[in-house]
Amino acid sequence: MKSGLFGAATIAAVAFGLQPVWAQDSVKIGFVSTFSGPQAAIGEDMRRSVELALEHLGGKMGGKKIEIVYEDDQFKPDVGKARSEKLVQQDKVNFVSGYIWSNVLLASLKTVADEGDTILVGANAGPSQIAGELCNKNFFSTSWNNDQTPMAMGEYLNTKGVKSLYVVGPNYAAGKDMLAGVKRTYKGKLMGEDYTKWPDQLDFSAELTKIGAAKPEGIFIFYPGAHGVQFVKQWAQSGLNKTVPLYQVFSIDAITLPQQGELALGTLGAQEWVNDLPNDQNKRYVADFKKKHNTYPSYYGAQSYDAIMLIASAVEALKGDLGNKDKVRAEMKKANFKSLRGDFKFNTNQFPIQNFYIQETVKDPQGMMTVKTIATAVTAAKDPYYEKCSMK
């Protein structure tokens, strides 16, 4: 009898699933990230932060239950696009968020924001195209434009007096943006520039030998996740760690440090969020995250947490009524939420105007590898593409 009832309920659920009759009762958010393969650790960090955001919200926004649908892009643009399509068309989510990789986001943007007319909150990737000519009224970023973090690093290298630099990164959308970013602000001598095959080149012996021969005063790298682990290890093994300091963006963080260990000690990086930023919401986030998972959160997680909080602020303001998309967008644009990085304001292209900090890799009092803020590189920075965006 019981199972019969259950079966009937299931059939009803499936039948009505096509027209979500109880859609008014919940806010549905699709979250696309990498949950399998070598880069799955990043996706896991993001998921943990999303779950923590839900916990801090008490599982509700504007009086409605929050429903999250996670989708795995498998680190591939075509899969990411297909999963995004499924979220918009089949699950009929109210918001889509996530996206680690610029090439995955670029492949999915049109599907979600144009064809699906669904609001997309980018929680990591920030390709220059979307900040500029491809900017979209449905796209909001809680991260940065790719160029900005390396631009901040370039500024810092100028003030530090690093006279010559060798830059290396992977040959894909974000890699090109990142190297373009550091070259835009860095004023010293560029000793060389290498693009490596992405994502399957894991051996950097040829590049490191070239760097050794060029004798620069610093190396700048962008190698996210697993690739950052490789590069740092090989840099140390080549002996270059004793002669050429490493400056990085997105290559040494809470996800890679357990594997890089002490090899990464003392390296400097730029970031818009650091785990020791002294605002109350950040202290609570980092403390709760550490208590639950016994490890530090990364910027991937912090940006995902912010994405959920940004969505919550709009849903709260509208008391859960998401019927009018213009109103939702207007509320989103106000960014009326407490970001983990402190003050948060959107530019005309709906990318944040924000500070960037310089962080050093250190050991915390418990002996765990982490990063700490040592300087502010730039304040209230705008990305270099917003003037190309048609939204004013």
Next chain:
Amino acid sequence: MEYLLIQVLNGVQLGLLMFLLAAGLTLTFGIMDLVNLAHGSLYMMGAYIAWTFVTWTDSFVLGALLALPATFALGMAVEAVVMRRLYARDHLDQVLATFGLILFFNELVRVLWGPAGKSIAVPPFLSRTIEILPGVPYPAYRFALIVVGAVVAILLAWLVARTRLGMLIRAGASNRRMIAALGVNIELLFSLVFGLGAVFAGLAGLMAAPISSVKIGMGDDILILAFVIIVIGGIGSIKGAFVAAMLVGQIDIVGRAFLPDLLKTVMPPASASAAAPAISQVLVYILMAGVLVWRPTGLFGQRA
């Protein structure tokens, strides 16, 4: 000059690592007529098993020595459970089944070791640079890789050319039905060959681990290159796999180290630095296409 020498050594090191992987692949493909996409999974399993033993024994050498027989056993088990059912099937079935194995092993690793990846530290006595020529430093671990790779290549050459097992392997590569007809226990031979291939893949995986890291899917990327190598070298030929691996290693390094500067002599620097990565990424495939036009069975291939 020293720069050139180091880059050549980098190429040799990469080539030897690829040879270890390609040797097993060419044996199974050439002798057993089995397309084994899961060869990369054995490479990954070798690294994970080594990580477990290294962590347990606290010694890289000891951990590696324990991991090799374990990978051999794993290879034999995979052969007995899965591969044996596939010999009579056509290549498409083998591709499907071994692709399934890739998914299986990737998930198995996630369940057993977690999604985050592991790292094996370079053993302390090798975590420095040595001077290969006065004033020319080279990472000691990479040099050790070259030595081990070369020793294994020589051992394998001896095994194939001078032993009874090697004779059977060579006979199997050129005519399987004939050696079966001569009363050779072909089932046992296949098991041994597959286990041997697994050991070489596992050895490559555990030796690569301290340079890169131990992670899910680590064998999938490198497998494509291994297939390119056995096609260039000629399927079933150990000698071919060796020559092709060396060629591919050097070409890869040339593309990364010298191509940008070479291109700058014939085109403006901006377009040269844009074109170089694109070209160096396809050089290996251009080589393969060239070899196939010139010798359709590969450099040392025997069967048409």
